[in-house]
Structures are given as C-alpha cells and as structure tokens.
Amino acid sequence: MNQKTSHTKDVMHCFHCGLTVPDNFSVCVTIAGQERPMCCHGCEAVAQTIVDTGNAEYYRHRTESAATAGDIVPEFLQQISLYDHDRVQKEFVRNIDDGLKEVDLILEGITCAACLWLNQKHLRCLPGVSQADVNYSTHRAHVVWDPTAIKLSEIVEAIVRIGYMAHPYDARRYQAIYKKQKNILLKRMGVAYVLGMQIMIMAVALYSGRWSGIAQEYSELFRWLSMGLVIPIFIFSAQPFFQSAWNDIKCFQAGVDVPVSIGLLIAMSASVVATISGQGEVYFDSLAMFVALLLSARYLELVTRYSAAQLSERFSQSVPVKAHRLCGDVEELIMATELKAGDKVRVRPGDIIPCDGKVIEGVSCTDESLLSGESKPVHKSVGSDVIGGTVNIEGILLLEVQHSMSESVFSSIVKMIEKAHFEKPSWTKMVDSLAPWFVLSVLTIAVFVASYWLYFYPADWVWVTVSVLIVSCPCALSLATPLALSAATKNLMSQGVLVGHAQLFEILPMAKYFVFDKTGTLTTGKFTIESVHVFNTVTDTDLLQIAASIEQYSEHPLAKVILKKNTQALSAVTDYRNTPGQGLKGDIEGLVYYLGSRDYVTQASQCSDYESLPPVDKGLSETWVAKQGEMLGCITMRDSVRPAAKPLIEYLQMTGYTVVMLSGDNRQAVNYFSEHLGITESASEMLPQDKLNYIKKLQENKHKVIMMGDGINDAPVLKQADVSLSLQHSTDLAIANSDCVILSDNLLKITELHSFSQKTRLTIRQNIGWALVYNLTVLPLAASGWVFPWLAASGMALSSFIVTLNSMRLLRLKNSVSSELSNQNLFVSGS
Template sequence: MNAHQTHQVDPNPADQNPVDQDSTDTDQGCFHCGLDVPVHSNFVTEISGKPRRMCCPGCQAVAQAIADGGLDNYYKHRTGEIRSPELRDQAIPEQLLAELALYNQPSIQKAFVTDSDDGTKHAALVIEGITCAACVWLLEHHIANFEGVNKISVNLTNHRASLNWDNDVIQLSDILSEIYRIGYQGHPYHPDKEEQMLATETRKATRRLGIAGVFCMQVMMLAVALYAGDTQGLEDHLVTFIRWASFALATPVVIYSARPFFEAAIRDIKTRHLTMDVPVSIAIGGAYLSSIWATITASGEVYYDSVTMFTFFLLIGRFLEMKARHRTGRAGNSLLNLLPASAIIISNGEEQMIPATDLNAGDRVLVKPGHTVPADGVILVGQSSIDESALTGEYLPVSKSAGDPIVGGTINVENPIQIEITQVGASTQLSAIVRLLERAHEEKPPVARAADKLAGYFVAAVLITALTVGITWWFIAPEHAFWITLSVLVVTCPCALSLATPTALTVATGTLRQNGLLVTRGHVLESLSRATHIIFDKTGTLTEGNLSLQQVVVLEDQDREQALTIACALEAHSEHPIAKAFHKQAQYLPAIKSAEITNHVGQGLEGCIDSKRYYLGKPRFASQHSNRVLDYCDAPDNHSQWLLLSSETGPIAWFGLTDPPRKQSQTTLAQLKAAGLQIEMLTGDSSAAVQQVASELGINKVIAGVTPEQKLQHIQQLQDSGARVIMVGDGINDIPVLAGAQTSIAMGSATDLAKTNADAVLISGELQRLPQALYLGRKTQAIIRQNLSWAIIYNLIALPLAATGMIAPYMAAIGMSASSLVVVGNALRLSKLSRINRVELPDTSIQTTES
C-alpha cells in the first residue's frame, strides 16, 4: 500500500470500518474542513498512516493532494476546534498558502471551474464573513483591482461570488489569499458542502442568540432591582453586589454573543471601509466599558441591561435575516441536488451500481420507478412517465418512450427504462440552467447598485451625525451625552437599506424558477415591470412547434415517394421544428445522402443529391431557378403551411404542414392585453397559416415573411420610438432579435444558442407563465420601492427622536431589528405567484376562403 491511499468505505459499518475510532478528529467531523460528515459519506483518505473521514469529494481531493505533496504537517498545526483562519490584514501562514495553491491544479478545478469561450476561467465561490452591502462593495472593488481579474460579483443574499479571471495572468490561489487577507474566507461552491456550512452557521448563531437571551433576562431582573432601589432605597452593599453580578452575566454576552460585530468592525477599520458593524460595535463596546468603570469606581450609572438587550435584539434580527438567506440559498442548491449520488449501469448484461460522477457518455443505465435520472440521455428500452416538475414547474408527468430525450434530475414514475447517457457533468441541461441562474445573480440592476453605494455613505453620515449629537449634548447635559449618542449609533444602522433590494430580487427570481421561468439576466424583473410591447415568433412559440406533415402534392408526373425521400434527406441534419416533421417520415423511407447542405436562414435549405441540386423552403426561394417563380398563392390551399421542393429544372412537390397553437395561448394573450401590453406576431413564415393562427389567437398586428435582419430592424424601430419590448422566440433565426430586444425570453425547446442569448428561458414551455412573470415583476418593483421608502422614512423619524433623547439604547436596538425584519418579511411576499384574474375571451371563430 502507498503511503497515502484513498479508500471507499463500505456503508455498512458492521462489515467494515476502516476509520480509526480512537481518533477524535473523525468524531468531530471532516478531517480536512471540520464540517459534519454526511451519514452515508464514503470518502476517506489515509494521512500519516491513519484513515481520515472526509465530507465530500472536494475535501478528499484536496486532502489527498496535500498528503501526496508531503505536506502532512499542515494538519499537525491544528489544535482544538477546527475553524476558518481569522486573518486580519496580516501575513498568511505558509500552510494555508500551500493549501490554497492546490486549487490551481486542473484536477481539483475540474469540480468547480469552467472554461469560458474567450479562454478565461469562471468559478463560483462561497464567501464567509459578509454582514452587509458594504462588505460586498469592499470585496468587489478590492479583488477587481488585481490584474487578470476580469469580473467579480458578490451576492449579498446568498453570500456567493461569481469570479472570472485570466489564468495566464493571475492564479486562483492568489485571489483566494487576497480574500483571506482582507478578513473574509472564500471556498469553492458545492451544494452539499454549502448545506453543511449553512448548518454550521445556524448552530453558531443559535448558540450566540441563546446565550444572549438567557443572560439578558437575568441582567434585566437585576436591573429591575436597581431601578426600584433608586426610588425606594437600597443599601450600598446590595447595589455593589447587583452591579458586579450584572457585570458577570453581561460579560459572556459581550465577549461571545457580540463577537461577530467586533470582528467585522476591526476588519472594516483595517481595510478603511465602513460598514454597519462599526457603529454597532462602538455602541456595545462603549456601553460595556463605561459600565465597568462605573462598577469599579462605584459611581455613575451602569447599563448592562441595555448592552445585553441591545445585543440580543440585534442577534434576533440577524438570525431571522440569516434564515431567510438560507431559504433562498437552498432554493438554488436544490437544482444541483436533484442529481442522485449513484447510478445502475448495464455492462455485459449485468447490473452494477457506480457513483453518478463516474458516468460517461455512451453508458447504458437502468432507471427504476421512483428513481432519479442521473444524467442527460436517450431512452433505449421501455416506456414510462417522467416527472419534470423540479425543472419546469409542471406537476403532470410527461409520457416518454424509446427514442425520446430525457433530462438528468427528473424522476421516473411508472416503469423501468434503460437510457443511453449523452451528456454528463457540466454539459448537462441541469448544469446549464444553474450557470444561467448564476449569471442572473451576478448582474445587479441600477436600483441595487445605487442601494449598495448609498449604504456605504450612510454609515459615514451616521458616525458624523453621532459625533455631532454627542458634542452638542456634552454642552447641554453631559450626563446624557453618551447614551443619546449610543442611541443615535444604533437606531440609524442601515440594515434595512442594505437588504431592501437584494432580498426582493433573490426571492422573486427563485419563485419564477420554481414555476418554470428561468431568469438569466439581472435586469429582467425591472424590464418586465416597465414593458409596453410583447412580440412573439410563431412556430414553436405561439404554436407547439410539433409540425406534422399532412399532405404531399406532387406536380406533373413526379413520384410522391421519391419527392418525400429527397425532402427528408435535405432536412436530415436540421434541428428546426419544420425539419422534425420530416424526421418522423424518414424512418419509413430509403436512406439517401445529401451533400453541400446550405441553410438560408428564414428561407429554406439547399443541397446536392446524386449531383443534382435541390431547394426546399418558401415557394419564392425554392422556385428561384425555375422558369416561373411560385408564391403561397400557388399552394394547393390556404389551410396549411406549405413548403415547396424544386430542382434547377422546376418545382417537384408541395408539402403541407400544420402546427396547432399552444394550450392556453389564447387565454395568455388576453391576460397580457388586460395588463396593458400591445401584442404583435413577428414571423418569417408568410404562408396562410400565419393569418389563421393570428385570427384564432386574436392578434391584430402581424408582420409575416420577414428575415432575421428585418425582425431586428422592426424591434429597434419600436425601441427607438420609446417602446419597451419583450421578445419571445425559439429558433436560430430569432437569435439576432433576442439579443437586440430590451428583454428577451426563449422557449424551453429553443436551441442552446437562443437560450444563451436570451434574458430568460421559459423552461416549462407554458405561455401562461408570462403574465404571471409580468405581474410578479411589477410586484417586485413595488416591494423594492416600499422597502427603500420604509428604510428611509424609518431613519428620518428615528434619528430626531434618538438625537433628542427620546429613545433609549435598548429601544433603538428593537427599532433597528424590527426595521430589518419588516424589509425581509415584505420581500418574502414574493415567494408565491399571485392568482391572475380570469379574462373573458371573445369569439374567435376562423373564417377561411378558397384561393
């Protein structure tokens, strides 16, 4: 056996237990990071001759690399409780630098780093130590100043950072060490590990809150005796005893429960950047130290009750804010946690269970009823219903059979199926959705950036105001100066102002994702609330996109089967919804190969078969080389969408396709109209089917037969005239207009390129989600305005009251905590979609005429 070897632990402890039970390290949790080890974890690394338990593959990989590099001494320097190092602008220990350097290795980065198209790298990190918007500002501005860091965006709500850097200029370990150097701790983001970090944070917060609450009650009882003694008389030795007893009870609250405030304040002072923790720490520390002086000298007043009560109420506010943040964070984690830990592969006719992370493209996997699909694939054998609700928000299972694609993270409901894996790891649809969701959190709308900047200035204003109030009261009534200044510091802390915008945006974005609309850009909610026009593509957007070939009309003496075979060969490699109608027919026809296929976007296909050139698409395009150019008026009828197949010698056949409108599309459009939006259809199709769909759905303005360039031009003209446009599309021909519109939404069935260029993705494919998103966007903006207004009005009212001595310090603590809770509670109203009023639909019977 090697000096350092990785083991897999048998989950049944009765059969095997390689972990040294005498080691206290294994009892305390993960040997590497100290977090709790999940019950069924099977990650163990041998270090210094002993097997050590790990909580996740990331810790196992890093610990193995440390051991293989001969750096075992790193673990010998750790004693007592395993904690993140508390570094405050000082030299980082060599052991920590060695550990951070391991994150530069490609084998370790594979788990959390992705390569961008421009050659840069992207990583998602979790930052510990963030307390308010000013922390976010400091992290973003400090790290962004380093050469090679292209972008860093920190989300205040879930404490995650999105980092993009040039690996040829700066290493990831250098960035992480700078984060440590300014007083925070950065870790690679992993949903399982973050869950453990959230649990650890909750335990610590609960202990701090519990100690503050218990001792606060005891100090308050003693304070009642002192207050009563002032009026009824109390012997001096009893007063002295009560003061010292209060000191003993208040000390654990200040030293332990209030410790996070002091640590953050020291960090902020050293980095020369103000956050709300600075005035809070001054208030707590000043009151505590002055009370100690009064106790020792037996003179003046003691305010241990105010100190403990102030800390207790502050911690209550922070605790409830933390729980709300954890709730939104877990909503994002739930996506990646959809994938199972193991999978059953079929090899040589035998079933074998392996970790899902070991799957490769091409593996044959058995998915039993009730089990989760481990990765993207195609069904080979079997038929079953698949529950896709976690991804699409649609609670009804979808029927799938052999040949149908299936997405990792969905649940097999009825029968066992065998699938062939097509995509694993970062290439799966689930990973793509997570990346798009992270992109939305990276971007901050103008109102959020303004609030972040305002919070920093506000803290400076609070300190200046408190100093002014203190000096003024020193000349008016010196005995009250300190406590009035203390109240001003406490009551005006900008907690509510910092939380007003990010909490609302995060909750609303999570609500939309859970209901099938994935927001991928930060401005979407604001743009939805201000939209004036919504423009739809037709095929695959307003219609189901499941075109079916209904008629084949050959011209002159052409052979029907031969014409259909040629058309199927031309469409064989296209992913357009029209092409899929021919894919279904191709399995019943002889296979022939086509060459030199050219896609004329918005027009049709051109290809060469048996040295003869063919054209399939719009009539004018297909017949351009014929003696007579045909148009839709030459089609057999006006009830279908007609394509023409021609060769260089002349037209061959007409193909009639039909595509019914999506379910609830008529109701959806009526609700959008009722919300005040102008609706248009913008399509490259110029067939009679366009007017038929428009009439059925009640769309008055239709622009048909336009190219992608003309679509973009029309959108730009609308926007130049002051319109705020939402564009909804799904095809490659919609990419330019999706990128050019102020707000763009791609259908869930759209091409990957269309989804990438869109601001949101309608994963569920249900148009009914659009009016819901519109209403939620408007509600979000209203709640943000309410939160900001409340935060400003509260401070405008509380500041004069505190400055005039009408608010005691403990009352200020209650008011500040209550203000923050009002903001968070108001934002949580966005966690459910509002019920939309029913709209009466007009009679839209369709009139057709013979051509």
C-alpha cells in the first residue's frame, strides 16, 4: 500500500465505495499497478485486504451499476468474509468487557415496527449474540457478540438472508444511503403521481358515464388505457411494499406491508379481470392514488427521521481525525487517537480541537455551539480549558493534552448519543409488541369480511375487502412513539441538553422528588480560601503544603483550590487512601496524615484534644488536617450559588416537585444554602451510602426520584435514581451514570428539559390516541361497506401524515420558560 498527498482540487471519488473523498484526506491504495483514492481508512483497509488476498480482479469484473456505492462493501464482504479481518474491524468494531465485541450496523429495508421486531428476534437467536437492538428512527442495529462463537460476517449474512441489507455504520455512508433512498422514493412518487393523474382523468369520465351515459367503446378504451398506465405504478412504484411483504411472509412475520400488498394484488387482479372480460368494476384510480399517497407518507417519514438524526450525525462527523503533535521543535501529523495525556499539540484556526486540554500558549476563541447550543464564541487564553471536538476560530493555540479523545467529554457525549439511539421506553416496547398482532387482526377481519360479502353481496366483495385491507393504518401506530422521541431529542440536543435515555421523557413529568447534590451542582464548586487556622507550632504555609500534597491525587473541587493556594513543592505521598465522602489519608516521610471532615479526621487520627475554631460565617466549608494523634489545623473555604439555582428551585417547586438537597458538607453550610435557595428539605454530613439509602427509601414508598449530581461520590446515587442528570463538567463517572447531560453550566436548561418532556409525553399520547381512534373507527365502517377504496387510501395516508406532522412540531418547538425566568431578576449572586 502506498500513500501520497494529492494536490489537485478536482472532486475525487473513492475507488472502492464511490463516495466523495473528503478535502485534505489523501490516502491511496495501489490496485493493478495504479494509485486509487480512498475516502476513509475503512475503505483503505478493505481494499488493501482485497489486494493482499489476491482478489484484485474483483474491481475489474464488478459491474458498473449492479453494486452501488452503498452496496459494494457488504456484497463483497459477504462472499469472502472480509468483515472478520482485524484490519477491517478496526474502523467500526469496539472491544468491550469479557472478550466481547460491539458494532453498529446500518439496515436497509426497515419499513415498520414489525421489521424491527423481526431483525431483533432473528439476531438475538443467533448463537454468540448477547445483545441486539434496532432503532426505528435511525435504522441502526447495535450488536454485541462473542467472536469465538460467531463471526461478524455470519451476523451480516443472517440479516441479508431475511431480506435486509446491512452495512457497518459510517456517518458519510449513512448520508449516502439516505440520499439514495430519497432519490428512488422521489422517482417512485413521480411515476405514481404523473400516471395517476392521467388515470384519474379517465376515471372521472367513467364515473360520469354511469350517470349521463358513455359509449361502450369509449368505456373499454378508458379501462384499457388505465390498465396500461397503472402497470408501471404497480411494478415500479409499489415494488417496496411487495418486497417488504415477501420478506415478512418468508419469515412468517406479519408486517405492515402484508395487508397493503394483499389489498393491491386483489384490486389489481379484479380490475384486470374486469377489463379483459368487460364486466365488473375497475379500481385502477384507487390503486394509483393509494400507492402515491402511501409513498408520500413514507417520504415525509424518511425526511423526518433523517432530520431528527442529523444533529447526532454532526457529532459523529465532528470527531477529530488528525492532530499536530509537537516533539521538541518538530511538528508531526498523527491520528488523534494516538494522543495521550501530557502531549503538546498545536491547533490552527478552523481546526477541530483533537483532545481535552489546557491552553499553554496563544489566545483565540472557540465555537462550542455543537455542545452547548450557544452560538457566541468562547474566549480562550493561557490556562483556559478546551474541549475536544469544538472548533478553534481565530488564533493558533498550543495545548497540553489532559484527556485523549477516547476519554474526552466529547467522546462521552458521542457514546451517550449512540446509546440513546437504542433505548426503548415502555411506550415503544408496548407498540412494538402490538404491531404484529394488529396486522394479524386486520388480516383475520379481512378474511371474515370477504367471506361475508362474497356470500351475501358477491358483486361488492372485492372493493369492500380491499378497503378493509388498506384503510387500517398500523404505520401510524408504529410511528407514534419513535418519531416524537427522535424529534424531541434532536431539539433538546440543539439547545445543549443531551438525552441519553428516552425513558426520561416518560418518568420526568410524573416524578415526585427532585434531589440535588450541593457542591458543584447548586453551587459553582469554585471555592476560595477564606481562612487558615493552625494549632500548635504548624504554620499556615506548612498546613497548606501538607494538604496540597495529599490532595494532589483528588478530583474534588476543594483539592483544586488548595493546590492553587499552595506555594511550596509537593511532597511524595505513599499509602494514599480515599474514603469516599469523608476524607483522605497519606504517608509523607514516614508520618501518617489525614484530611477531610471534622468527624473523619478526629476519629481516624485518634485526636480529640484540640482547640475549637473561632466563630465563622455560615456557608463556609471546612477541611481539617491532622497527623496521627495531633490536630494540625483547619482550612475554611467559601463556595457561591450558581446564578440560575434559585429561579430553578422556584420553578420546580411551582410545578409540584419536592426539592431536596443532600450534601456531605457540614450542617451550618448546608442550612445556609438551603435557606438561601428556599429548599425546605435538606440533609448534611451524608456519606455516599447515606445518600443512596435516602433515594432507596423514597423509592420504597413508590415515589419516582430525579437526582442531579456531579462527582465520583454521586455515581451510585445517580445510577439508583429513576432519572439522573449531570452537568458537562461533571466527572466521567457521573456522566456515565446519567440519563441526561446539560452541556453547559446553565441550570435553567433543566426547565427546558422538563417542559419538553411534558410536551413530548403529550405528543406521544396524541399520536397513539389518534392511531387507535382512527383504526377503531374506520375498520368497522370499511367492513360495513361505507368506505370506498379511494377513500380508504386517502384515510390511511392521512393518518400517517397526521402522526408524522404532529411529531415534527417538536423539531421546531422553542421553549420560553428559561428566558422568562432569566428576565424576572431572580438570579442570586453567591456571597
């Protein structure tokens, strides 16, 4: 394999898959003696493996159009099992615990909830597959498997065998598949509408002829012309319905397209027979209208799904690929994944920042709108923290890497987005389980209706049966939940609120308790040292040096301010121990030191004879320091309330929540902040286990609990709560255990989350309610002969349109709660 840099400005296409090669990406593979451009390292690995295995002739013999850009890779890999090569898997397969692997696949051919059920059931039955989830909104499958029991190629082949196509997920490939689906759908719609209008003109003449009379030869001519025009609609435009129905029938599955296809076949067959024999009714106009309207509903659904998923695709596409690392005075271009903590990187204007880091040289502004939803550039200078995945706008920055991209905030967000795609709340699970039974019920009703009308009214049985088959709309039921959830999630994400678990929309409006951690959540966590009290012969400087030495390994906000205040060199610490929620222990030059709360330090150091502190202001946090048998002193620090904390608490209390504050801080500080914020229920000096027990007790009393925290100690409580929230700058462990992350420090975003959850819940109820009322109303009417086929076609399409458009409202919805609160002068400046 050779790599070279291309300086041409012409648009190049990947020789392997056909996609456009991105700008500034210059990887080539030598195939048959010629350098061929590749669009990504995945195609590079696949193409190189094809060449290395002696199969380069594949490229010479492949047909020009038989395998499209979206299909070349999976079709060929299915034949020679290239998906099982490590070099190929490196780009899209992730290794997880216990030797398992996970992959995201794009599925083509998904049309309804029954398709999801079929794929999930089929994948979960494969030996070695431990988890398989399919998301309707994105048409992505998340699969976890044991590579010692089953190969990835076998998983893909299993999907293909039941009539669906599978591709390893890639953002650009996803976009290419969407464009391909959109274009072919537009072509099918165009044929259906253009020919359908001609058929409708002749249908009007035939209908008029019933009342005013029409010559027999003209009647037969219009019938034959209509049949000729409807054939392309039947063969080309309606092809997706027949293909999907055939796949379902082969797998003994009742999908939404089964009754649709049966209805089309009956209508077409009866109309052809009537045309040839010259006797009976024809339904060419109803057939054409039905296909056109149903394709329109599918098109609107496709566009809505893509729009809802587009922002999450932007996150995936914004993951930086390369970085300019400095090795002394030499700058080298490397993959961003190769960066590690301590590396120095240079970021030029317009570049995506490749890591979480700190600015050590330069001044600039960064665009963090993708994360926070705020379009205003953020100023950065020496000492500022930067977030990987954001964009450097102006000057050149020199950064010191703090977290590699795989461990960055951005990476955590991308993982949460991917996880959210496959989250299914109880609403979705209920609808998914009902969909196949609903279709079976419609088919059963159609059989009884056909039998009844054939026996009593044989002249009308065809159109009545067709009406029953096509008037039902399981599509609306299938779309009711996933489209609304996707739209709400996308809208919130654009405003800087990342929802990781869709169950949040279900639980948040019905929860009773809203529990907050204090430090770093309701307060800024940016402490300032108020005073240093020392006992015996220890000086202020000595006490700070001892405290800073022990705190150097801690991520607690108190540790940062002590380390910043200390001016002495840090001592080496051995036998370091952290007792969560209480304090730290460490050996310095053979002496054992303790740091933390008064109770912990007193008990651990076995020291009870020491001076008491002089009276201090309420609201101060205390950090005590002692060595074995001797109390050395106490450092008091002041925290400040977040500006939006008080209006948020007032909003939550006004909407019916019982607000609780739990903290490990001393009683005086907790009482001070509780009074300041108007919180009536609070608890102080709580260990992590105490907080966990508090949440469990509320849940034992059948209460739903929302918890918001930011630290390592909060992780167990966040995991236990029914809904958990955290801020962007929370610890990785807190974010990993959260259902939702606010991508800024603005607590008023929670009001937007609450408002959207209420509106989303209402929208889903409206969608499900409409789908049920519609089907329960029109099915009896159709079975009674009150709904003609053309009206049934319009009704089914209209039902899908209503559900889709109702869900799309959530995409454009703007919440005004936070802006109203911001204008009420309710902000509190901590003092």
